[in-house]
Amino acid sequence: MEKKTGNVSIHAQNIMPVIKKWLYSDKDIFVREMVSNACDAVTKMRIAGGEDDYQVHVEVDAAAKQLRFIDNGIGMTADEVERYIGQVAFSGAEEFLKQYDDKEKDGGIIGHFGLGFYSAFMVASKVTIDTLSYQPGAQAVRWESEDGMTYTLSDSDWDRRGTRITLDIAPEEEEFLRPFRVREVLERYCAFMQTPIFLDEIKPEGAKDDGPKADEAKETAAPVPVNDTHPLWLKNPSDCTEEEYKAFYRKVFREFEEPLFWVHLNVDYPFNLKGILYFPKLRQDFGGMEGQIKLFSGQVFVADNIKEVIPEFLMLLKGVIDCPDLPLNVSRSFLQNDGYVRKISAHITRKVADRLTGMFNTDRPSFEKYWPDIHPFIKYGCMRDEKFYERMKDVLLYKTVDGRFLTLAEYTAQNGEKAPDKVLYTSDESRQDAMIRLYRDQGIDVVVLDTPIDVNFASFMEYSGQKDGKLRFCRVDADTDALKAQDAETPALDAEALTKLFREATGMESLKVELQALRDEQLPAMLVEDEQTRRFKDMSRLYGEKGFSLPDDFTLVLNSRSALVSALAGAKDPQRAQLIAAELYDLAELSRAPLSPQQMTAFLSRSMRLCELAVGND
Incomplete structure (x- = not known):
């Protein structure tokens, strides 16, 4: 074909500067967009039939100052390249900017999805596409552009089915020529995509080898993809072992301390929702403490801690949530008001509560063992989410000074006659020991409420956590009713x-x-x-x-x-x-x-x- 020059769109000159300005702090999303496009091409080829060994390669060529994304997917013809780049991809970028402009004051678009191919121009001074369609007799095509606005289209010497996108990295963006930096981005955004992704470092000719032993190792060791195409959350919970859960936790969150336990979400109806939530050991004072809930859509990372999807109190946990049906490229306020998203959030809350109440009912010793570590989270959840409290209210535990754990019903049943409508507590066992002893001598249990959240929680239980509102929490030095001698002879004092x-x-x-x-x-x-x-x-x-x-x-x-x-x-x-x-x-x-x-x-x-x-x- 003859070399052809064209313009993407008369609006293109307005888009690139805006993209670079708005997404300056999140420019690394171009890696996700490039890899996602490559995986989409592989998926289309898989549907069309053909070989099974599908791969995506990311090549870092520091000497040439290039970053390349290569797939063996379905490829494109010249007409498809013009239609995809000039219409589909550009229209997607235009729509992205329209959404972003409308919702900038709303906190932006979650994950910055929808920018697609044009994200490459955030870091590249030139972008080249070499592609060969899977169609018999197809001619390889090259598309080149230095600004995303004008392009040339010509024949290519690319001889493999699929697509190679070459980014000539701009001088100010050379951090993306460091393999470590690219691996970091791949592990953040692409760690669980469905196609194996390999990171290759291209060394210049004549570069020194690492020695004969290194050459031998290279010949025998199979390349290892940077991603896991079958993450644990996709498996049936009954097929997962305890060690698999712990290993996944250590790998994803880089934690050395083991989680206490976990909740495996596996829902197909009325929406597709899968994931694993881990209960880490929480500090007693968790002010400023934040967990990490990673949100995925079809194994593609969206963002961390999207409170519009995941209940706020669950942010103290660590975990992954994958919801392929989640609407993307929308504002946070849209998610907050979307009925579908609210149902997802409510379901996650219910599954967490069911896991906790189930443990209480079937394995109370384990529940009591974990209680000192998880009670701040549970109390916080009860105060923040009424439905969570309704499910948890009968299994809330109170630790007594002698080490027993009682529910509220058990406490009132055992102490109601001597201390009616009261829960006696201590906030400092050592300092209030004399008062504790007085109540113990009367056969009255004293519970321990000594964490910062307990001040608020006691008030919550008095005014919101009970229907009749009669029960009161009293510190041992705030009430003497149960300590008074009944019908005792006392001297008349002035x-x-x-x-x-x-x-x-x-x-x-x-x-x-x-x-x-x-x-x-x-x-x-x-x-x-x-x-x-x-x-x-x-x-x-x-x-x-x-x-x-x-x-x-x-x-x-x-x-x-x-x-x-x-x-x-x-x-x-x-x-x-x-x-x-x-x-x-x-x-x-x-x-x-x-x-x-x-x-x-x-x-x-x-x-x-x-x-x-x-x-x-x-």
Whole structure:
């Protein structure tokens, strides 16, 4: 054929600068687009029939400053090249830009799909296509362009069925002439495409060999593709072994620590959805912690952590989701409002909940073993997703201070008579040990809620997690109802005089003091803080609201059954009574929180003085 020159489109001059500007930070997607086109050509050839050994090769030729994409797919004739490049591919690029322009303010197009062949011009100063159609008697064709706007079409000496696309890499884009960089991009976008992909480094003639042993190894070792054409998520879950799941996790996420367990999604109806979600060991404080959910469409990587498709709370997990029917080249807001996508998201949530509840019902010991590692994720999911909570509410566990795990129903059944409508908890077992012991002596279980999420979760369970709203979570130092002695004889003490004594001893004019008959006669005093006030202060600290604070709302509870309190009420030496009262207050304070440096200095000095008085050195 005679050499022919043509223009792609009168609009082409407007497209290339915009492509380079908008996709500057994601220019490596051209590799995905080139390889995807090559795989599509192979698929068409496979459908048409023919050989089985289909391959895609990516050649890095640093000496020639070229990157080549070669396939043994269906190939193209001259007419097909003009139609594909000038009409189909260009129209796709035009539509891509139209969508991108409309949705730029929406956060862009997920994955930047649809740009296709013209993505090559983001990094190339010249693009050459050599192709030979599978049709009998076809003539090989060459298409060349330096700007994507004008081109030449001529005969080619390419003698193999399929297509070779050669990119002359622009000087400022020579990072794509490094094999390591190209492999990195292939492993990101093309790791699971359906056709074997090989990365070849072309060395210049006369380059030094690595020695005879290396030559021998090259002759005997078969080339290894960079991709896995049959990823684990496509297999039937019953055919997968535990080691396969773990090996896949290590390979995809480059993790050395093994996952706790996983959920294998395998759905064909009402939509095609496959994938594997892994539960990693979560930090107790997962603020800022993010997992990694890789979204695929027909084994082609789309993007990480698309929260419009995958429920937000699942982002703490690691996994892969493959949904071939997922609409691509659309904005995030479109996905967010698309009914089909919402069904996919809801189904993923349900399968995760089913896996967890199934483990609880069939293998509770394992569920309890994993609970310390997964409970932050489950609690977060319950607060973020109502349907997830509805499925999980009966299997939520609470660990007691003696190491047992109870559901809410089990806790209330065992403790309801002694602590009706309450869940007693500790946020610091060591510091609140004295209070825990008091409840343990009454046969009341105390559960441990000591992670940052528990402040919010307790409030959620009180106001959103139950229909009647009666149940309350109370820290062990926020409530004395269960500690009161019932029908016990107590001495009549002057509450007003004791209040005055402790206010003068502590210098707190507004200190609230109450006399109560507590079961434990050895406990003279305790500080009680209103649960809601303290919880609000905890949340303020958690979210860093330094400019806002609530005043302390403590009540000093004096045990009227304590011999020490009775002695204070009848003390004849006002100075000594004030020393003891101040000491009792600090001891009560120490049982719930550290003393300030000034308080500690005064406490130590006072303790020494009381020791001196005790041995008669006054």
